[in-house]
Ligand SMILES: Nc1ncnc2c1ncn2[C@@H]1O[C@H](COP(=O)(O)OP(=O)(O)OP(=O)(O)O)[C@@H](O)[C@H]1O
């Protein structure tokens with residue numbers, strides 16, 4: 150029909166047909182073009198094949214391989230690296246033929262320094278898998294470990310120089326072996342937690358994260374911190390009652406948190422008691438230092454609301470941090486935590502998360518009333534210098550019972566000496582003179598029982 154209306158068009162199409170058929174015959178006859186088209190075809194086929202094989206291998210990976218990514222914000226990260234290092238070490242030790250490493254040229258060292266209160270320290274090295282790809286066999290399954298480090302994005306406080314690179318380890322194995330992942334992680338966790346039973350873990354702030362500080366310490370029995378009779382039981386009962394009332398708080402929409410303030414003169418056992426209490430409840434301690442460089446309100450807020458589970462946040466010498474509201478260190482550095490920022494962080498966003506904050510101070514009278522109002526401080530207790538009774542109990546603990554060797558005294562003598570000491574403390578107290586429990590402890594360490602009592606007079610101060 151189109152041809153009837155437009156005869157010209159028909160002739161044009163005829164012309165182009167003739168031209169194209171001659172083009173085809175030209176191309177068909179030309180060997181170069183033939184080869185070119187051949188190559189093109191092969192290329193195209195290869196591209197298709199390659200795309201196909203990539204697609205197929207992706208599909209295969211998806212279907213047959215499974216990956217598990219652990220990043221260094223997760224506690225499992227350190228556990229896993231330590232676990233791998235442990236396996237490598239134990240297999241080399243037993244000279245086993247099935248060494249778990251095929252390739253372990255990239256190692257990195259992790260150094261742990263433990264400083265003890267007496268000034269000594271120990272250093273431990275652990276060789277862990279460095280960034281790169283490693284292989285190992287676990288319960289008959291091959292696993293690939295890829296440790297990657299992203300240095301551009303750092304986590305932590307750049308200003309404080311505590312920034313750490315973002316890292317991940319990716320474990321890949323056959324899909325059918327995926328059930329091994331939880332087993333492996335549980336094994337790594339058990340190894341990581343090994344020796345932490347009966348231990349107290351202290352965390353410190355590392356940028357915006359909490360990290361365990363040093364090696365876990367041995368727990369101190371609560372009874373070894375001698376407070377005024379009944380005081381220790383009172384605090385323990387309060388915290389236990391709080392821990393038992395999670396639902397009660399939730400039902401009433403009250404934020405589930407409690408603040409404790411222990412105040413009193415230096416060396417009366419505030420810090421020791423908090424540590425012992427944490428240990429007895431199997432809680433960790435997170436030490437928050439408000440004067441730390443680079444700690445600003447937002448970080449403080451983050452740290453307070455992201456403390457590890459089952460832990461006390463401990464803020465020492467709260468008076469020193471805020472009695473002037475703006476904090477300035479000796480070198481003129483001004484902390485960027487503001488008083489109001491701190492109050493807000495203590496209030497925090499209402500959440501179901503449990504939070505227990507312990508604060509200590511030597512000068513409760515210098516604290517701003519806003520800080521010690523209920524909700525921020527719910528329980529406040531004076532932990533004072535030695536009372537006659539406390540001095541007596543500490544003395545008895547020191548020289549009686551299990552203690553052997555030079556310090557051992559017969560129970561009759563012990564009683565008489567304890568009476569004498571108790572009287573001395575009482576008399577001095579009536580004259581307005583006191584002694585700290587720390588001073589008594591130091592004195593008892595240096596003296597035998599009888600000498601300790603006789604020479605105790607010099608310890609008292611107004
Ligand atoms: N009530 C106590 N019972 C047993 N030991 C105590 C007691 N008070 C202090 N000590 C001993 O004295 C030392 C110092 O105690 P601790 O650090 O707990 O005092 P503190 O009240 O926190 O002092 P500061 O206010 O200076 O921080 C510790 O070695 C501790 O064992």
Ligand SMILES: [Mg+2]
Nearest residue numbers: 419420465509
């Ligand atoms: Mg203290």
